[in-house]
Amino acid sequence: MQNYGKFYQxxxxxxxxxxxxxxxxxxxxIQILKSSAQNRFLGDTMIENYITxxxxxxxxxxxxxxxxxxxLVPMVTEEPSVIAASSHGASIIAKAGGFVASTSERLMIxxxxxxxxxxxxxxxxxxxxxxxNLLSVADRAHPSLKRRGGGARWLKTRILAKDLVAxxxxxxVQEAMGANMINTMLEAVAKKLEEVLNQxxxxxxxxxxxxxxxxxxTCKIPFELLSRNGIAGEIIAKKxxxxxxxxxxxxxxxxxxxxxxxxxxxxxxxxxxxxxRAIESGAHAxxxxxxxxRGLSTWKLSGGYLIGELELPLPVGFVGGSIGIVPLVSxxxxxxxxxxxxxxxxxxxxxxxxxxxxxxxxLVSEGIQKGHMRLQLKSLVIAAGAxxxxxxxxxxxxxxxxxxxxxxxxxxxxxxxxxDKNDRSQLE
Numbered sequence: 239m240q241n242y243g244k245f246y247q248x249x250x251x252x253x254x255x256x257x258x259x260x261x262x263x264x265x266x267x268i269q270i271l272k273s274s275a276q277n278r279f280l281g282d283t284m285i286e287n288y289i290t291x292x293x294x295x296x297x298x299x300x301x302x303x304x305x306x307x308x309x310l311v312p313m314v315t316e317e318p319s320v321i322a323a324s325s326h327g328a329s330i331i332a333k334a335g336g337f338v339a340s341t342s343e344r345l346m347i348x349x350x351x352x353x354x355x356x357x358x359x360x361x362x363x364x365x366x367x368x369x370x371n372l373l374s375v376a377d378r379a380h381p382s383l384k385r386r387g388g389g390a391r392w393l394k395t396r397i398l399a400k401d402l403v404a405x406x407x408x409x410x411v412q413e414a415m416g417a418n419m420i421n422t423m424l425e426a427v428a429k430k431l432e433e434v435l436n437q438x439x440x441x442x443x444x445x446x447x448x449x450x451x452x453x454x455x456t457c458k459i460p461f462e463l464l465s466r467n468g469i470a471g472e473i474i475a476k477k478x479x480x481x482x483x484x485x486x487x488x489x490x491x492x493x494x495x496x497x498x499x500x501x502x503x504x505x506x507x508x509x510x511x512x513x514x515r516a517i518e519s520g521a522h523a524x525x526x527x528x529x530x531x532r533g534l535s536t537w538k539l540s541g542g543y544l545i546g547e548l549e550l551p552l553p554v555g556f557v558g559g560s561i562g563i564v565p566l567v568s569x570x571x572x573x574x575x576x577x578x579x580x581x582x583x584x585x586x587x588x589x590x591x592x593x594x595x596x597x598x599x600x601l602v603s604e605g606i607q608k609g610h611m612r613l614q615l616k617s618l619v620i621a622a623g624a625x626x627x628x629x630x631x632x633x634x635x636x637x638x639x640x641x642x643x644x645x646x647x648x649x650x651x652x653x654x655x656x657x658d659k660n661d662r663s664q665l666e
Contacts, residue, residue, distance in 0.1 A: 313506055372393055
């Protein structure tokens with residue numbers, strides 16, 4: 239890697255030239271890197287060693303009725319059928335009256351870990367006496383947050399081991415996700431602890447397990463809205479409830495159950511300029527909060543209705559971070575017609591439940607593969623070399639022949655082109 243010395247200091251063109259020279263990329267490959275770099279200034283602002291923009295498709299999910307308000311929902315995803323399934327699940331729930339969503343306080347937790355503790359009980363008593371002062375120190379470290387109505391709300395201590403104590407500080411971050419604000423406040427408190435108590439601080443950092451920033455949504459679907467393919471809605475409702483029960487009992491199923499929920503949640507989190515990795519980590523931790531990893535959603539039957547519920551931590555921001563500098567984010571906020579982080583949370587958690595409904599409905603009635611197949615085959619035939627005029631014909635032939643692999647796609651494409659060539663020669 240010596241040829242790349244101080245890569246971060248080099249101008250963009252020089253970075254591209256270095257890659258071209260050292261990695262033996264073709265002219266076409268270099269051109270792709272160059273043409274994909276749509277906003278070099280923004281890229282250099284956001285990350286280190288920037289070379290190009292790696293783009294994902296964005297689409298819109300429809301039919302979202304959340305707290306009696308209709309929404310268009312932008313979603314960023316590379317996975318086929320996610321947006322179609324999202325819209326389908328939302329349309330069923332909209333016909334049933336829509337989602338009822340709510341949010342808790344928007345408090346984020348920051349942690350200060352104290353190490354080499356000799357008497358943890360004594361230390362906790364000393365910290366308790368300093369609580370008011372320590373919260374004031376946190377607020378003074380970020381006075382603008384306090385002026386906006388946010389700031390440090392409470393402080394709690396936990397003994398992690400004989401020599402380790404955690405201090406958890408809850409901070410109202412208002413409309414931001416607040417990572418940088420929290421870390422600044424924590425560092426100020428940590429310094430104060432070192433000064434006053436002569437206690438060693440191992441680290442100070444926010445936690446992505448945002449148990450004080452929860453979003454919850456519910457839906458209530460009449461059985462008749464679930465009937466399909468000649469199967470009574472009550473039967474399908476019972477199967478969905480049973481599938482949800484399995485996700486509460488079996489970790490293997492719960493992981494896939496939750497992955498389907500996060501398909502929708504991550505897509506909206508990305509479209510809104512938020513950190514999908516933070517949301518994922520918090521969601522999966524929440525799924526294991528009672529000692530066993532379980533499905534995040536629940537489904538039950540009651541009086542002719544299928545009732546769904548989803549709750550998870552959703553510490554998303556409406557301002558701050560990349561939200562303010564990525565142009566598409568402001569457009570997506572306008573498409574959603576949202577005005578606050580709480581409203582965004584309500585939409586995102588509802589998308590998760592709609593995604594889950596659509597997946598379970600497909601699983602218990604026709605199988606998930608059928609719904610995915612055509613879109614998956616489209617990706618396969620494009621990778622095999624088919625162009626836009628050939629795509630549908632090759633997919634149709636693969637479905638007819640029951641083929642699902644790349645070699646078959648290439649063979650069918652070759653045969654198609656050969657027949658097409660023969661047909662044209664005969665016309666001439």
